[in-house]
Amino acid sequence: xxxxxxxxxxxxxxxxxxxxxxxxxxxxxxxxxxxxxxxxxxxxxxxxxxxxxxxxxxxxxxxxxxxxxxxxxxxxxxxxxxxxxxxxxxxxxxxxxxxxxxxxxxxxxxxxxxxxxxxxxxxxxxxxxxxxxxxxxxxxxxxxxxxxxxxxxxxxxxxxxxxxxxxxxxxxxxxxxxxxxxxxxxxxxxxxxxxxxxxxxxxxxxxxxxxxxxxxxxxxxxxxxxxxxxxxxxxxxxxxxxxxxxxxxxxxxxxxxxxxxxxxxxxxxxxxxxxxxxxxxxxxxxxxxxxxxxxxxxxxxxxxxxxxxxxxxxxxxxxx
Amino acid sequence: xxxxxxxxxxxxxxxxxxxxxxxxxxxxxxxxxxxxxxxxxxxxxxxxxxxxxxxxxxxxxxxxxxxxxxxxxxxxxxxxxxxxxxxxxxxxxxxxxxxxxxxxxxxxxxxxxxxxxxxxxxxxxxxxxxxxxxxxxxxxxxxxxxxxxxxxxxxxxxxxxxxxxxxxxxxxxxxxxxxxxxxxxxxxxxxxxxxxxxxxxxxxxxxxxxxxxxxxxxxxxxxxxxxxxxxxxxxxxxxxxxxxxxxxxxxxxxxxxxxxxxxxxxxxxxxxxxxxxxxxxxxxxxxxxxxxxxxxxxxxxxxxxxxxxxxxxxxxxxxx
Numbered sequence: 182x183x184x185x186x187x188x189x190x191x192x193x194x195x196x197x198x199x200x201x202x203x204x205x206x207x208x209x210x211x212x213x214x215x216x217x218x219x220x221x222x223x224x225x226x227x228x229x230x231x232x233x234x235x236x237x238x239x240x241x242x243x244x245x246x247x248x249x250x251x252x253x254x255x256x257x258x259x260x261x262x263x264x265x266x267x268x269x270x271x272x273x274x275x276x277x278x279x280x281x282x283x284x285x286x287x288x289x290x291x292x293x294x295x296x297x298x299x300x301x302x303x304x305x306x307x308x309x310x311x312x313x314x315x316x317x318x319x320x321x322x323x324x325x326x327x328x329x330x331x332x333x334x335x336x337x338x339x340x341x342x343x344x345x346x347x348x349x350x351x352x353x354x355x356x357x358x359x360x361x362x363x364x365x366x367x368x369x370x371x372x373x374x375x376x377x378x379x380x381x382x383x384x385x386x387x388x389x390x391x392x393x394x395x396x397x398x399x400x401x402x403x404x405x406x407x408x409x410x411x412x413x414x415x416x417x418x419x420x421x422x423x424x425x426x427x428x429x430x431x432x433x434x435x436x437x438x439x440x441x442x443x444x445x446x447x448x449x450x451x452x453x454x455x456x457x458x459x460x461x462x463x464x465x466x467x468x469x470x471x472x473x474x475x476x477x478x479x480x481x482x483x484x485x486x487x488x489x490x491x492x493x494x495x496x497x498x499x500x501x
Numbered sequence: 502x503x504x505x506x507x508x509x510x511x512x513x514x515x516x517x518x519x520x521x522x523x524x525x526x527x528x529x530x531x532x533x534x535x536x537x538x539x540x541x542x543x544x545x546x547x548x549x550x551x552x553x554x555x556x557x558x559x560x561x562x563x564x565x566x567x568x569x570x571x572x573x574x575x576x577x578x579x580x581x582x583x584x585x586x587x588x589x590x591x592x593x594x595x596x597x598x599x600x601x602x603x604x605x606x607x608x609x610x611x612x613x614x615x616x617x618x619x620x621x622x623x624x625x626x627x628x629x630x631x632x633x634x635x636x637x638x639x640x641x642x643x644x645x646x647x648x649x650x651x652x653x654x655x656x657x658x659x660x661x662x663x664x665x666x667x668x669x670x671x672x673x674x675x676x677x678x679x680x681x682x683x684x685x686x687x688x689x690x691x692x693x694x695x696x697x698x699x700x701x702x703x704x705x706x707x708x709x710x711x712x713x714x715x716x717x718x719x720x721x722x723x724x725x726x727x728x729x730x731x732x733x734x735x736x737x738x739x740x741x742x743x744x745x746x747x748x749x750x751x752x753x754x755x756x757x758x759x760x761x762x763x764x765x766x767x768x769x770x771x772x773x774x775x776x777x778x779x780x781x782x783x784x785x786x787x788x789x790x791x792x793x794x795x796x797x798x799x800x801x802x803x804x805x806x807x808x809x810x811x812x813x814x815x816x817x818x819x820x821x
Contacts, residue, residue, distance in 0.1 A: 207574075221527035222629065254527075264542075298542045302623070
């Protein structure tokens with residue numbers, strides 16, 4: 182099987198909603214009038230973001246999910262994606278499973294694969310996604326306002342617990358480890374929530390590197406301070422058997438949950454809570470945005486006594 | 502230096518012509534009214550598409566050039582690109598040179614980098630590019646018509662000769678090898694030509710895998726046959742010291758030249774020749790499009806006697 186057969190067999194499907202799909206020097210697409218395109222790329226490398234023997238079907242899901250999550254974080258409706266795939270060798274069972282996992286998620290969100298590139302090389306996957314958003318309506322990191330509530334879209338930490346378990350830092354009961362694995366391997370991008378938050382939220386991002394580290398980006402870009410009430414941070418029930426230090430680490434600094442973190446005016450609380458119910462996505466108010474102070478940490482976590490907690494971890498750095 | 506510093510230092514530059522550049526969950530861009538976006542991705546992997554110790558400045562040029570070439574092949578005006586970069590280690594001199602080479606070419610064509618992803622991993626580079634083309638005006642592989650002339654935009658084979666020299670298949674004089682290296686490492690995407698061919702050419706593509714192999718795609722998609730007159734194929738003067746078999750291989754099946762191959766009605770000959778002069782890009786008429794015949798090869802090469810040549814090579818297969 183050569184490169185063209187591979188693309189035809191595993192990565193070419195009808196794309197009725199784009200002007201021209203896979204097969205030419207480029208794909209051709211149109212953008213709805215009055216809309217902007219949101220464009221994002223995420224690259225996953227074997228041995229860094231996943232184990233080389235990771236289940237290919239789950240991997241296909243995850244690679245697309247993290248990109249869909251970026252669209253959610255912008256409030257954009259995902260419209261198409263491309264794939265760059267380097268594979269160590271022609272491996273049809275792997276390709277069949279990978280493409281099955283990827284297209285299952287793509288179908289769920291109605292997002293066509295419009296093009297890409299495949300080559301032999303160390304296993305790595307880069308997906309670029311595009312979404313549409315009405316001009317000026319995107320949810321930016323730079324929009325947080327003093328007084329905003331800080332919200333997250335679900336319990337945090339289960340994906341981090343899976344990593345702790347796999348790397349031997351903790352021992353989880355088998356049934357719990359399985360649930361954590363599902364959170365790590367098959368994240369659910371909050372696409373509908375992101376679009377519904379347009380006009381309600383002032384800023385948003387997805388939690389890929391950990392709540393505190395990611396929130397720091399909102400603070401930097403909005404020039405504000407974030408104060409998190411640790412007791413309001415929804416902790417995944419899968420963390421129950423861990424000690425309190427690991428629970429704090431998993432829920433505050435654990436990556437890979439792909440929940441949304443957003444800020445919104447307290448005036449919108451009722452509407453946001455209604456929205457969470459309507460989408461069956463529990464929304465949790467975890468803190469508030471305060472005035473920037475150069476003498477204080479940009480992101481602070483306070484305990485039940487209102488005391489600032491001393492935390493010895495931060496976000497994930499891809500070059501550490 | 503962490504990932505965010507790396508992006509800030511080497512890959513973040515003002516992008517006044519896009520709505521939102523590097524730094525959020527996604528970039529935001531607008532598309533001109535009445536236009537489609539042409540979208541293409543090319544991935545280059547160390548050890549496969551370039552040597553791991555390749556000059557990083559040239560590599561930065563080449564990675565972007567091959568993507569610009571896809572825009573040229575569509576007749577699109579390149580408008581932005583994104584970068585996925587996996588690097589074995591933080592290497593500032595490498596990053597400085599790579600980004601210098603990439604941005605030098607980006608500046609030449611006025612194309613901003615709007616986003617991307619960097620991570621630690623085996624060296625690989627995936628660039629996705631977008632261009633604009635007036636709706637319906639893109640140059641497709643599927644548009645070739647029986648009777649069309651087949652054109653190429655410059656002498657072929659020098660890049661292939663560089664590969665032959667580097668891999669020890671041939672010994673080239675040092676001065677010639679240097680010129681071939683420049684063709685291989687620093688290809689010139691025919692961006693202005695591509696746009697100028699809108700309305701003149703019926704089909705087009707860029708020659709990345711070799712004239713014959715690439716032309717086969719036009720034939721397949723247009724359901725036609727291509728007849729190449731070998732004596733009209735412009736051979737790079739750098740091939741002069743090679744024997745005739747190698748000259749044929751380099752010019753007909755050698756990849757990496759990134760010239761355009763296009764087909765056009767004979768009625769447009771004069772206008773196309775004028776265009777080549779105006780752009781200082783010599784254009785060569787190398788054959789013609791004939792009726793599809795299931796009993797004959799889709800792409801044929803004939804010699805001075807009008808006899809079909811027997812050629813024992815074909816295009817480059819990324820999974821061979």
